Amino acid sequence: MKAVRMVSVGKPLQAFDVPVPAVGERDVLVKVKAAGICHSDAHYRAGTSPVRPLPMTLGHEVAGVVEKAGPGVTNVKPGDRVVLHYNVTCGDCYFCSTGNEQFCPSGLMLGHFRDGGYAEYVSVPARNALILPREIPFEQGATLMCASATSFHALRKARLRAGERAAVFGVGGLGVSAVQLARAFGAVEVFAVDRRDEKLELARRYGAVAVNATRVDPVEEIRRLTGGRGVDVSLEVIGRASTMQQAMRSVGPMGRAVIVGIGTEPISVDTYRELLGNEVELIGSNDHLLQELPQLLEMAARGILDASRVVTRTIPLDAAAINDALDSLEKYEGGIRTVIIP
Numbered sequence: 001m002k003a004v005r006m007v008s009v010g011k012p013l014q015a016f017d018v019p020v021p022a023v024g025e026r027d028v029l030v031k032v033k034a035a036g037i038c039h040s041d042a043h044y045r046a047g048t049s050p051v052r053p054l055p056m057t058l059g060h061e062v063a064g065v066v067e068k069a070g071p072g073v074t075n076v077k078p079g080d081r082v083v084l085h086y087n088v089t090c091g092d093c094y095f096c097s098t099g100n101e102q103f104c105p106s107g108l109m110l111g112h113f114r115d116g117g118y119a120e121y122v123s124v125p126a127r128n129a130l131i132l133p134r135e136i137p138f139e140q141g142a143t144l145m146c147a148s149a150t151s152f153h154a155l156r157k158a159r160l161r162a163g164e165r166a167a168v169f170g171v172g173g174l175g176v177s178a179v180q181l182a183r184a185f186g187a188v189e190v191f192a193v194d195r196r197d198e199k200l201e202l203a204r205r206y207g208a209v210a211v212n213a214t215r216v217d218p219v220e221e222i223r224r225l226t227g228g229r230g231v232d233v234s235l236e237v238i239g240r241a242s243t244m245q246q247a248m249r250s251v252g253p254m255g256r257a258v259i260v261g262i263g264t265e266p267i268s269v270d271t272y273r274e275l276l277g278n279e280v281e282l283i284g285s286n287d288h289l290l291q292e293l294p295q296l297l298e299m300a301a302r303g304i305l306d307a308s309r310v311v312t313r314t315i316p317l318d319a320a321a322i323n324d325a326l327d328s329l330e331k332y333e334g335g336i337r338t339v340i341i342p
Contacts (some may be wrong), residue, residue, distance in 0.1 A: 002342075003119035004319050005055040009047035013058065013118070013326070015319040021115070023124035026074060028100050028126045029068040030084065033138040035117035035340040036061030036321065038146050039172065039239075042329040043262050044112060051112055059117030059340070060086040060110045063141035065133055073126040081132040083141045083297070084117070084124055086110040091127065102287040109287075117142075118322065119342050130293055133301035139314060139339040140307035144300055145293075147173030147310065147337060148181070150260060153288035154235055155181055161250045162186025164232035167222055168208070169247045171199040173337045174237040174260060176310055179208045182233075183202045184304050186234045191231065193218045193246070199336070202309055230255060239263035253278040260285050310337045317342040 003018045023029045041058050044051045051058075062084040066076050076082060089096050089104035096104050110116040110124070132141045151174045160166060168175045171194040182190045183206070192203035193211045200210035209225065211218050223230055230252030232270040236244045239261030248257040250271070257280065270277060275282065299305040312335025315321040325338040 001120040002317060003057045003115070004317060004322050005118070006045055006051055007055045010045070011317050012323045013045065016055070018077055018119075020121050022332060023068050023123055026126050027070045027123050028066050028073060028129050029121055029123050030062070030064040030082060030129065031067045031121055032062060032117050032119060032342050033064040034062070034142040034342070035059040036142045036173070037325045037338045037340065039237065040132040040262060040289055041111070042326045045326055046266055046330065048263060049112070056111070057115040057117075057119050058111040059119070060112065061142040061146045062086070062110065062117035062122060063138040063145070064133065065120065068128065069126065075126055076129050076131065081134070081138070082129040083132045084110065084122070085128045085130065085293055086116070086145060087287060087290070088114055088125060088128060099289060099291055100164050101171070101181060101234070101290060102167040118340060120316065120317070127240070127290070130297065131301050133297060133299045136297070136307070139311045139341065140300070142339055143173055143307055143310050143337050144296060148177040148300070148305060148307065149288040149293060150174055150285075151178035151235070151237070152292055154178070154180055154258045154260045154285040155185055155233070156292070157283055157285045158188060158235070158258045159235040160233045162184045163188055165189045165191075165226060167191040167231045167234040167247065167250050169193045169218070169234065169236045169243045169259065170238035171196075171203045173310055175199075176206070176336055177305065177307070178235050178237060179203050179206045180305050183207055184299065191222050191225070202336070205309070206306070219246050219249045232256070234258065235260055237261050241265035241267045248274055248280065248282060251280055254280070256281045258283045258285050259315050281337070294332045311339050312336045313338045314341045316340070
């Protein structure tokens with residue numbers, strides 16, 4: 001089969017002909033119908049978050065059709081439309097048994113530590129395959145598996161409650177989902193912060209108050225619009241020290257600032273003025289949980305979460321096209337989400 005793989009840090013991905021993955025007793029072989037290109041993939045290629053072993057087939061946002069199922073598989077069958085939970089874990093350790101499988105000592109993330117979806121086929125344990133409702137196209141289903149799921153998990157960690165206000169820093173794939181999900185969680189007002197007018201216009205369509213960071217200081221603007229109070233919850237989904245600090249400073253007393261974006265720059269914190277004085281919480285959020293995905297898929301199937309505008313471009317399974325998309329992400333350019341259609 002054809003696969004597009006990372007061979008070296010800082011180098012373009014390359015196309016290879018590789019064997020179709022084997023299928024174990026409780027595994028499924030999935031014919032990839034869509035694979036999202038996430039900003040994390042650009043971080044992997046750049047070496048910001050190390051990938052091992054190399055070469056590696058990237059791609060952790062995957063949707064497709066079950067081609068083959070092992071003899072011990074009961075939850076899905078050949079022909080089923082599925083999306084894939086990207087954390088392949090043991091299912092038996094302390095963290096897996098307590099519902100925190102992202103900390104499984106033997107866990108391997110698709111497209112990071114185990115071959116992912118930039119290929120014609122991918123093999124995973126059957127428990128990682130969830131039925132994709134007919135109402136959701138493959139390309140939208142793929143983006144739900146990271147962009148939406150990561151935002152969903154972050155908002156749960158933030159304990160966002162009905163009647164509160166939220167701010168989302170960055171209106172990419174995660175941010176567009178976060179705006180919608182915050183409203184679904186009951187936020188009475190959601191502020192969307194970005195530097196690009198077209199992304200802010202999309203956030204407005206989903207009911208957000210747009211804040212263009214090139215024209216105003218986002219922290220001052222959010223405080224002005226909230227009568228000086230600030231928001232109850234902020235999400236940073238960009239990965240820059242400056243926006244992480246803005247997210248932290250935009251919350252009011254008892255606020256929760258959640259950091260989701262991957263970055264390498266350290267941030268400085270005025271512990272009294274920014275944390276202790278107002279009892280602000282600074283929360284890290286990484287990945288998402290298998291148990292969260294059925295609810296997320298149900299919300300998408302019912303139109304509570306709309307992923308139709310998240311996918312702004314589709315490309316073939318072609319190394320040059322994929323590298324071009326990754327180049328755009330590194331420059332914070334391009335649309336919301338590019339999806340590979342093999």
